[in-house]
Amino acid sequence: MISAPQTPLPTSPDALRDLVLSLLQQQEEQEAERTRIIAQQQAAIALRDETIARLESTIAKLQRWRFGRRSEKLSPDQISLWEEALDTEIAAMESLLETVLEDSAAVTAGRAEGAAADAQTVTVPARPVRRHPGRMAIPAHLPRVEVRHDPKTCTCAQCGGPLETVGEEISEKLDYIPGRFQVIRHIRPKLACRPCGTLESPALPAQVIDKGLPTARLVAHVMTAKHVDHLPLYRQETQYQRAGVPISRATLCSWLGQGEYWISLLAEACKRALLEGKILHADETPLPVLNPGSSKTDKAYLWVYRSQADAPHPVVVFDYAPDRKGIHAQHFLGDWQGILQTDDYGGYDALYRKEQIIEAGCWAHVRRHFYDVEQRGPSPVAQKALAWIVKLYAIEAEIKESLPDQKVAARQQRAGPLLEAFHAWLTETQMQVAPKSGIAKAIGYALKRWKALTLYLEEGQLSIDNNPVERALRGVAIGRKNFLFVGNDAGGERAASFYSIIETCKLNGIEPFAYLCDVLEKLPTWPNKKLHELLPWNWKKSALA
Structure with missing residues (x-):
């Protein structure tokens, strides 16, 4: 409300009219200012409400997305996983290094073949020292399945004389059947030619890990357990210990790193x-x-x-x-x-x-x-x-x-x-x-x-x-x-x-474990031009045929 003027009112009609017009103009200006302030406040409230709604929506979404801890502090189990990842990388790199060294040695041997007759001594580069201890001993209580490899011929390839059995070469591979372990014994007769003194024995089938302990089925199990069943290797190590087969996590890392190459x-x-x-x-x-x-x-x-x-x-x-x-x-x-x-x-x-x-x-x-x-x-x-x-x-x-x-x-x-x-x-x-x-x-x-x-x-x-x-x-x-x-x-x-x-x-x-068991068995000798035949959809057709 506009307050009454303190000065006496003028007696002239014109002066009174001017005073009233002045007061009305002043009142209009005050109303306009009040309207402007209210509009600003309403805009500020609307912006605040909009911001609050947006933040509440974001918080609600993040609360639904949040399933676990955000802290990067490592628990003892996390430290085990850390070591496991590093061991896997070391095993994979060692396997790659060995392959490169073998290829390099083969090339060097080929180049030096012509000069070997003149050389008096040959310097062989030392192989890198293995960082892990020797191979684990296979428990004696596990059942053995014998696979005998008969020779393709009984005559000596050198002189044509008859071959006689003078002993056996036995190599054991640790195999896994879901629920239990077993040992596959590859028995190859050692054949000798007495006229020329030649010793022969049938070759072992190609393995997914050359000269390694596991069969393709065991490697497939380790890989399936980690990537399909989501079991880290330290958990698998505990399971194998309960089964009476103490396979170290470093060994599992090595198998995993080499198997994933195929x-x-x-x-x-x-x-x-x-x-x-x-x-x-x-x-x-x-x-x-x-x-x-x-x-x-x-x-x-x-x-x-x-x-x-x-x-x-x-x-x-x-x-x-x-x-x-x-x-x-x-x-x-x-x-x-x-x-x-x-x-x-x-x-x-x-x-x-x-x-x-x-x-x-x-x-x-x-x-x-x-x-x-x-x-x-x-x-x-x-x-x-x-x-x-x-x-x-x-x-x-x-x-x-x-x-x-x-x-x-x-x-x-x-x-x-x-x-x-x-x-x-x-x-x-x-x-x-x-x-x-x-x-x-x-x-x-x-x-x-x-x-x-x-x-x-x-x-x-x-x-x-x-x-x-x-x-x-x-x-x-x-x-x-x-x-x-x-x-x-x-x-x-x-x-x-x-x-x-x-x-x-x-x-x-396709059941992943059955697929991996089969392809890991075949890949070491499978021709590259037929690789498409082992892809899942083609493998299914061949399996059903």
């Missing part, structure tokens, strides 16, 4: 088969890797690529990378052309800028954004959006078994009108919600990628979402909680190879 050959063949397809799914997941000397881990990534959901021979290939830069996807795909279905991660944008790769969107990610808003609190807008998406998925469930052409026709006839109405509703609703709110972000995500999201209407072999490749990451997520990290980049690459084979086996209905 798996990498198959993984590379799977990659070549994968890139023959025209529709691929892609995603990525973190994989902790040791940072030597810092007592911490760095965040590396496994990039995963999967063939289309209805592919006759489904393939999953994992690719290890030290970071999440999009250049890794470019290197993996190379000159590949087709449709790539991903989430909204910007690392794939460089691929989509090329005309050879077409982007396909994921409706599961759209649904997830609206679902997060609804989980924070009742939201009529989010509920209505989710109802639209439920209708789209209901159509997909009904036409799941249809042929691609039939899917295209059904999608365009039934889902097309729904999507047009949904797009119009989203565009209208976007103008009515707070610009920085969670629901605005969910709507913006859908509208921004609308072209990619509706591509499945035109391609019958394309899925409505990227869930097929995300399901392939479940095994990695479970294993990551058990063995926690890989030893280094090389270990990450080998883990990627193994996950590629395991997940591809699962997609093709």
Whole structure:
């Protein structure tokens, strides 16, 4: 209220009129100022409410995502895992070094063959000293299975004389049958030619670990237990001790590091088969890797690529990378052309800028954004959006078994009108919600990628979402909680190879342990040009034939 003037009122009518007009103008100015202040306060309150809502949504999402401790303090079990990873890397590097030294020695011997007659002495380079102790003794109480190797001929290869048995060479391999151990005894007769003094014996079959203790089946068991059953090697060591066979963790690391070399050959063949397809799914997941000397881990990534959901021979290939830069996807795909279905991660944008790769969107990610808003609190807008998406998925469930052409026709006839109405509703609703709110972000995500999201209407072999490749990451997520990290980049690459084979086996209905037992037995002597015959989908056909 305007206070009354303290000075006497003028007696002149004109002066009184001027005073009243002045007071009215002053009152209007005060009302305008009050309105401006109220508007500022309301804007500040709206901004505060929007910020609070956004933070509450983020906190709720993080609380749902949080499953374990964030501390990097190592428990005794974690220290065991740390040593295990390092031992595996050492064993793998020692195996590689031995191979290089043997190849180098063979080349040197070939070059020196002509000069050997003139040389009086030959200097042999000393082999590197093995860091681990001698081979473990196989327990005597284990049952023995004898495998006898008969000679191909009973005549001497040197002079043609008859061969006589003068003894036996016995080498024992530790084998594993699920639930119990056994020992495979390879018995080879020692044959002698008395006229010329030649000694012969049949050769041992090629082994997955040359001159090693385990059979292919035992190596397959160790690998399956770690990567399929998610048992770190220190847990396996405890299990074997309970079974009466004390196999040290260092020995298990050595077997694992050498056995995964053969798996990498198959993984590379799977990659070549994968890139023959025209529709691929892609995603990525973190994989902790040791940072030597810092007592911490760095965040590396496994990039995963999967063939289309209805592919006759489904393939999953994992690719290890030290970071999440999009250049890794470019290197993996190379000159590949087709449709790539991903989430909204910007690392794939460089691929989509090329005309050879077409982007396909994921409706599961759209649904997830609206679902997060609804989980924070009742939201009529989010509920209505989710109802639209439920209708789209209901159509997909009904036409799941249809042929691609039939899917295209059904999608365009039934889902097309729904999507047009949904797009119009989203565009209208976007103008009515707070610009920085969670629901605005969910709507913006859908509208921004609308072209990619509706591509499945035109391609019958394309899925409505990227869930097929995300399901392939479940095994990695479970294993990551058990063995926690890989030893280094090389270990990450080998883990990627193994996950590629395991997940591809699962997609093709192959039991991983049975598959690994067979291929690890065959790979040491298998010709490279026939490697495709051992891939999971071809192996299944041969097994059923």
